[in-house]
Amino acid sequence: MxxxxVIxxxxxxxxxxxxSALFLxxxxxTRRMLVPxxxxxxxxxxxxxxxLGMIPAGRSSSSATPSTTSSTAW
Known part of the structure; x- marks a missing residue:
């Protein structure tokens, strides 16, 4: 790795x-107001x-052309 x-x-x-320590x-x-x-x-x-993690799987299993998919997604 x-x-x-790691760093x-x-x-x-x-x-x-x-x-978390600063929040305490x-x-x-103030904490009761911020928690929700x-x-x-x-x-x-x-x-x-x-x-967002599901987008690549949906695009790869889609039968649409790449130009249609990109214009629909964005």
Missing amino acids: PAWI FSQLGRVGAIAG LFPSA CLVSYATGTLLAAAF
Whole structure:
């Protein structure tokens, strides 16, 4: 496994932990206000990643021509 993958994975892990720790420093009222927004953001991100991940499979199994598919998708 290339070293840059490991390095950036560790940076992402440290960033996530730092963000969570920073969130705990906010007052309780602020956290209660932010949690629904952050849950909605996380849900939207996961749905977008899932649907964007399905596009290549849909395009490869489609019988449409590439020009029709690209104009329809974008």
